[in-house]
Amino acid sequence: MYSFKGAAGIAANESPVDASPDWVKDDFEMGTKESSDSSTTTPPEVVAQPPTATPALIEKADSSSAGSEVVSIRPISPSLQHHAPPPASAEKLVEEGMSCEAKSLYEGPRKCECCINWVDKTAEEVEEAKVLTTKVHGDAAVLTRQRNGHGGEDPFMLHSVVIQSPLLKKTLQKVLKDYPGVSPELDEVEFEAPFEPLFHRWDELLEAGRNETSTETRKHIKVLQGVLEPEFEKSRNILRECRLHGVIKFDSLWVIFKPGDLIYGTVDGRECVMKLREAEYVQTLVGGLNFELQCENVDFDGSNFGYGSGDIQIEKFRGTANTKDLPAMPLDLVVDKLNVKERLIARGRTFEKLRGYNFKSYKGTVALFDQSYMTDRGTTEIDERVIIDAHAFYQFTGQQGQDLIPFEAHGVNGQGRRITQNNGAYPPPPPPAHGIHGGGNMLSTPRTKTPRQAANQRDPYGNPTIPKKRQEDAKHVPLTEEQLLLCAPYVRGFLLRRKQWAKFCVDGINDIAWNEEAFESLVLPNNEKDLLLAFAEGQANGNSKFDDFIQGKGKGIVMLLSGAPGVGKTLTAESVAETMRVPLYVMSAGELGTYSENLERVLKDVLEKCAMWKAILLLDEADVFLEARTTSDLQRNAMVSVFLRLLEYYEGIMFLTTNRIEAFDPAFESRIDVAFNYEVLSAASRRQIWSNFILRLPEEERDISPADLDKLGAIELNGRQIKSAVKTAQMLAAKKRERLAVKHTTAVLELRAHLLQDK
Numbered sequence: 001m002y003s004f005k006g007a008a009g010i011a012a013n014e015s016p017v018d019a020s021p022d023w024v025k026d027d028f029e030m031g032t033k034e035s036s037d038s039s040t041t042t043p044p045e046v047v048a049q050p051p052t053a054t055p056a057l058i059e060k061a062d063s064s065s066a067g068s069e070v071v072s073i074r075p076i077s078p079s080l081q082h083h084a085p086p087p088a089s090a091e092k093l094v095e096e097g098m099s100c101e102a103k104s105l106y107e108g109p110r111k112c113e114c115c116i117n118w119v120d121k122t123a124e125e126v127e128e129a130k131v132l133t134t135k136v137h138g139d140a141a142v143l144t145r146q147r148n149g150h151g152g153e154d155p156f157m158l159h160s161v162v163i164q165s166p167l168l169k170k171t172l173q174k175v176l177k178d179y180p181g182v183s184p185e186l187d188e189v190e191f192e193a194p195f196e197p198l199f200h201r202w203d204e205l206l207e208a209g210r211n212e213t214s215t216e217t218r219k220h221i222k223v224l225q226g227v228l229e230p231e232f233e234k235s236r237n238i239l240r241e242c243r244l245h246g247v248i249k250f251d252s253l254w255v256i257f258k259p260g261d262l263i264y265g266t267v268d269g270r271e272c273v274m275k276l277r278e279a280e281y282v283q284t285l286v287g288g289l290n291f292e293l294q295c296e297n298v299d300f301d302g303s304n305f306g307y308g309s310g311d312i313q314i315e316k317f318r319g320t321a322n323t324k325d326l327p328a329m330p331l332d333l334v335v336d337k338l339n340v341k342e343r344l345i346a347r348g349r350t351f352e353k354l355r356g357y358n359f360k361s362y363k364g365t366v367a368l369f370d371q372s373y374m375t376d377r378g379t380t381e382i383d384e385r386v387i388i389d390a391h392a393f394y395q396f397t398g399q400q401g402q403d404l405i406p407f408e409a410h411g412v413n414g415q416g417r418r419i420t421q422n423n424g425a426y427p428p429p430p431p432p433a434h435g436i437h438g439g440g441n442m443l444s445t446p447r448t449k450t451p452r453q454a455a456n457q458r459d460p461y462g463n464p465t466i467p468k469k470r471q472e473d474a475k476h477v478p479l480t481e482e483q484l485l486l487c488a489p490y491v492r493g494f495l496l497r498r499k500q501w502a503k504f505c506v507d508g509i510n511d512i513a514w515n516e517e518a519f520e521s522l523v524l525p526n527n528e529k530d531l532l533l534a535f536a537e538g539q540a541n542g543n544s545k546f547d548d549f550i551q552g553k554g555k556g557i558v559m560l561l562s563g564a565p566g567v568g569k570t571l572t573a574e575s576v577a578e579t580m581r582v583p584l585y586v587m588s589a590g591e592l593g594t595y596s597e598n599l600e601r602v603l604k605d606v607l608e609k610c611a612m613w614k615a616i617l618l619l620d621e622a623d624v625f626l627e628a629r630t631t632s633d634l635q636r637n638a639m640v641s642v643f644l645r646l647l648e649y650y651e652g653i654m655f656l657t658t659n660r661i662e663a664f665d666p667a668f669e670s671r672i673d674v675a676f677n678y679e680v681l682s683a684a685s686r687r688q689i690w691s692n693f694i695l696r697l698p699e700e701e702r703d704i705s706p707a708d709l710d711k712l713g714a715i716e717l718n719g720r721q722i723k724s725a726v727k728t729a730q731m732l733a734a735k736k737r738e739r740l741a742v743k744h745t746t747a748v749l750e751l752r753a754h755l756l757q758d759k
Contacts, residue, residue: 115286140586141163142163142164142227161228169216179260195252205225206225208221209221211501235255250314257330258276262275264331265328267297272344273341274297275294296310298351303391307406308403348479358493359610359612360388361381361385366501367490387493387494392493416517423532487607488506489505515578523692536576555653556647556649561573563659567668567681567719580616582613587606590623600646603642607652614652616653616655617650618654623638625640656672681718683713686714725752730744
C-alpha cells in the first residue's frame with residue numbers, strides 16, 4: 001500500500017524520526033492491492049518532502065499477504081542527503097514526471113517584486129536557499145508550492161501545484177475538457193489555490209481513476225488526490241452548508257458556480273436560465289469588487305439559432321447572503337426547479353416559433369431601441385400590434401448582427417486565467433495588492449474570442465453583418481429541451497403605431513384578435529367594395545404575373561382615395577388590412593420630412609419594410625406629394641420627383657388619401673392603378689354609420705330605436721364626427737348611470753353646435 005500524509009506527504013506540525021515510518025498516516029489511500037499477474041512496476045525511489053525539508057525514501061518490502069506489496073516511507077538522514085546522487089543521475093533513472101511523488105517547494109527570499117522565489121528548503125534550514133528549477137525535480141509527478149503562513153498551527157499554506165506527470169496530463173485533458181482557461185496539454189501546467197477547475201471536476205477525476213486500466217496512472221491520480229483532498233474539505237463544507245441553509249459568503253461564491261452548470265436569474269426583469277461559461281472576481285472601475293458570471297443563452301440573429309453571451313454582476317456584500325436574493329443562483333439550488341423548467345421550456349417553444357417574420361399582438365413592457373445611440377433607451381408599457389422580425393431589426397437599425405456561437409461549435413475552449421501557461425517567454429504578472437483565497441489571483445483578464453457563427457457575413461473590421469435578403473431557415477433543426485430552456489426571454493421587432501424598434505418579452509406576445517366585421521361596416525357601394533378587396537388580395541397573393549419591360553418596375557398597386565374629410569378614406573385602408581390580416585403601416589407627409597434628401601432615405605426604408613412584411617402602406621393626407629408642381633417651389637418639386645421615382649419600383653400595396661383632387665399633378669395619373677372618389681355622405685349612409693357605432697355597445701347599455709336612428713341620420717355630419725358624438729354620448733350616459741339614448745346624443749350635438757356658432 002502507498003500512504004501519504006497531507007499535501008506534502010507529512011503533517012506540518014509533526015517531526016519525523018530517523019529510520020522510522022511512524023509519522024506516515026493512512027489518511028489517504030494511495031495504492032491498491034494488485035494481483036500477482038498484474039504489472040508491479042514501481043519507481044525505484046519516491047521522495048515525499050515534509051515541511052522540515054527532510055527527504056524520505058519509499059521502499060518496497062514483501063507483504064505478508066500473497067500477491068501484494070507494501071511500500072514504506074522512511075526519512076533520509078542528513079548524512080545521506082549530502083551523499084545523494086546529483087540530479088543528472090536521477091534523470092537517467094526516472095523519466096520526467098513519472099516519479100510517483102508529490103514534492104514540496106517553499107517560498108524563499110524574493111529576488112524581485114513580481115515573482116515568488118521557490119526553494120526546496122525552509123529558511124530555518126538554509127540561510128541562502130537554493131532556487132529549484134523544473135529540471136532539478138522534473139521526475140516528480142506533482143510539485144506543491146508552499147507559501148509562508150500567517151502563524152497558527154500551519155506554518156505553510158499551499159499556494160499552487162504543478163502537474164508534471166504526462167499520465168496525469170492525459171487524464172486531465174479528458175476531465176477538464178471545455179473548462180475555461182485550462183490547457184493540460186502544456187509541458188508544465190500550474191493550478192493556483194483555491195484550485196477551482198480541479199474542485200469543480202473532482203468527482204469526474206476520481207471516476208476517471210476508478211475506470212483507469214493503467215496501474216501507474218491510478219497511482220499518479222492518487223498522489224494528486226492526497227495533495228488536494230485536505231484543501232477541498234473546507235470548500236465541501238461551504239457547499240454543504242449552502243445546500244442546507246441557502247446562504248453563502250461573497251468570497252465563497254466560486255464554490256457554488258461551476259462552469260457548464262445551469263444558473264437561474266433575471267434578464268431585463270424576466271426570469272431565465274443560462275449556462276455558465278466562466279465565473280470570476282473582477283475589479284470595478286471605481287475600485288470595488290464584483291463576482292462576474294459570464295453566461296450563455298440561446299438567441300436568434302434573424303437567420304440562425306446559436307449561443308449568445310452576457311454577463312451578470314454580483315456586487316460585493318458583507319457577511320452571508322441568501323442565494324434567493326442574488327441576481328443569479330445555480331438552478332439546482334432553486335426549490336421550485338421542476339416548475340421553473342417546465343415554464344421556461346414552454347416559453348422556449350414560443351421563442352422558437354417566433355423566428356422569422358410574425359405579426360402579433362403585444363401587451364406589456366418593451367425596451368425601446370434608440371438608433372441614434374445604438375442602444376436601449378428605456379422601457380414603456382404598450383398594448384398594440386407589433387411585428388416580430390429579428391432580421392429586419394438588424395437590417396434597418398444599423399446595429400451589428402449578433403455574434404452567436406453555433407451549436408455544433410459550442411464548447412471550444414479559449415484561453416483563460418486560472419491556469420498559468422508558463423513557457424518562459426513572458427514573466428508572470430505582478431501579484432495583486434490584496435489577493436483572495438490564500439493569494440490566488442482571481443481578477444478579470446481580457447478574454448479570448450470564441451469561434452463564432454460561420455454563416456454570418458462580416459464587415460472589413462470582422463464584425464458580423466446581416467444579409468440584405470432574408471435567409472429562410474428551411475433546414476431548421478428543432479431545438480432540444482435544454483436549448484429551449486436556455487432561450488432568451490425577449491425577441492426583437494417593430495412597433496407599428498410608434499414606428500420604433502424594440503425588444504419584446506416573449507410572455508407578452510399573443511395572437512391578434514381580428515375584427516371580422518370591419519370591412520362589412522365600411523359604407524361603400526357593394527360593387528366598389530368587392531373591386532377594392534379583389535385588387536388588394538390579388539396583389540398580396542401574387543396572382544398578378546404582370547411585369548414591366550424594365551425588370552422590377554411597376555409591380556406594386558397604388559390606390560387613390562379622394563373625398564371630403566370624414567367620409568371613410570382612412571377606414572377603407574384599415575378595413576382592407578383587417579380583412580387580409582396584414583399589417584397596416586400608416587405614414588403622413590410630416591413624418592417623411594420636407595427635404596428631398598431625408599425624404600428619399602425615410603421613404604425608401606418604409607417601402608422596403610412594407611414589401612418585406614407584405615404590409616399595406618397608407619400615406620395619409622398626401623396632398624403635398626400629389627399637388628401639381630410649380631416653377632417657384634423647387635424644394636417641393638424635388639420631393640415630388642423623389643416620390644414619383646420610388647413609387648415606380650414599389651412592389652406592395654399603397655393607399656394614398658387626399659382632400660384636393662382638383663390640384664392633382666398629371667404625373668401621378670399614370671401611376672395610379674385604382675381611384676375611388678368618396679362623395680359627401682347621404683342620409684342613408686349617415687344612418688348606417690350611426691347604427692354601426694351604436695350597435696357595438698351591449699344591448700343592456702343602449703336604448704335607441706330605429707326611428708331615433710332615422711332622426712340622427714338626417715343630421716349632416718361626416719363619419720368622424722358621428723364616431724366622436726357616439727363616444728362622447730356614451731361617456732355622458734355612463735356618468736349618469738343610464739342607458740345610451742337619443743337625449744345623450746342630442747345634448748352632445750347641441751354643445752357642438754354652440755361651439756361652432758361661437759366661431
